[in-house]
Amino acid sequence: MREMMPYAEYEKVSQEYHEKFRTYNRRKKKFFEWYFRIYHRLEVRGAENIPAGPVIIAPNHSGGYDLDLLAVSHFSHPVREITPMIIDSWHFINSGWGRWYVGWGMPVWTGTGLNYEYLDPFLAPGGGKYPGIVAIFPEGNVPHYRDRHVLGMFYPGVVRMALRYRVPIVPAAMVGFDKANPIMKVIPHENRPDDLICLPFTLPFKCIVEFGKPVYLNDYYDMNPSKEEEFWIANEVVRPHLCTVLDKYNRTAMAPVTAPMKRPL
Numbered sequence: 001m002r003e004m005m006p007y008a009e010y011e012k013v014s015q016e017y018h019e020k021f022r023t024y025n026r027r028k029k030k031f032f033e034w035y036f037r038i039y040h041r042l043e044v045r046g047a048e049n050i051p052a053g054p055v056i057i058a059p060n061h062s063g064g065y066d067l068d069l070l071a072v073s074h075f076s077h078p079v080r081e082i083t084p085m086i087i088d089s090w091h092f093i094n095s096g097w098g099r100w101y102v103g104w105g106m107p108v109w110t111g112t113g114l115n116y117e118y119l120d121p122f123l124a125p126g127g128g129k130y131p132g133i134v135a136i137f138p139e140g141n142v143p144h145y146r147d148r149h150v151l152g153m154f155y156p157g158v159v160r161m162a163l164r165y166r167v168p169i170v171p172a173a174m175v176g177f178d179k180a181n182p183i184m185k186v187i188p189h190e191n192r193p194d195d196l197i198c199l200p201f202t203l204p205f206k207c208i209v210e211f212g213k214p215v216y217l218n219d220y221y222d223m224n225p226s227k228e229e230e231f232w233i234a235n236e237v238v239r240p241h242l243c244t245v246l247d248k249y250n251r252t253a254m255a256p257v258t259a260p261m262k263r264p265l
């Protein structure tokens with residue numbers, strides 16, 4: 001397990017990275033803007049469902065090459081930035097993939113839980129230093145192509161964030177990304193993301209990002225839910241909303257929940 005970087009140190013490293021890679025990342029973004037518009041005919045639907053102010057986007061993970069992450073973070077809202085949460089081993093502070101390909105996002109350290117010092121500038125009440133939108137993939141891992149119409153178990157981080165900051169969760173259906181670059185093999189790991197084997201090229205399928213209606217967890221704001229209760233809220237309250245949006249395109253099943261759950265009283 002990698003030790004979490006103090007926020008002050010991360011801010012310094014992040015500023016240095018963005019300054020050094022400013023021109024490169026600007027040109028890369030222009031390329032992907034063309035790539036998604038021409039090659040995948042990217043269409044964004046339901047952006048009007050994203051409320052003003054801080055909000056959490058909860059997309060399903062779909063397909064390889066982080067195309068879903070790039071699309072939702074850079075090209076799914078006309079005016080606002082969306083900051084994705086990325087595991088530290090794939091973030092630009094620690095990996096070439098993060099530095100040269102993704103070039104964006106907030107790091108998350110596996111096994112250490114949420115670091116609110118990192119989240120406060122984005123989601124704190126009244127607007128923090130970088131008020132905006134944070135995206136978290138609640139499934140954690142990307143499914144194999146054969147499981148592309150199965151929505152995985154949600155981990156409770158998305159609920160923990162929504163309750164702490166009292167912000168809405170907007171489900172986001174990532175459609176077509178599984179066909180654009182299907183996952184051919186999944187190599188599972190404990191306590192870190194799975195390794196994925198996918199095609200060495202992308203296919204020109206149409207991709208869609210559709211935002212559903214916001215989910216408000218007001219009924220749980222004054223509670224102090226246990227981890228089992230957080231799992232229940234994530235999988236019995238939040239996950240069905242995303243499943244409903246995905247169902248518009250392909251009949252989607254919800255994977256069994258393997259973690260203990262308990263309905264809040």
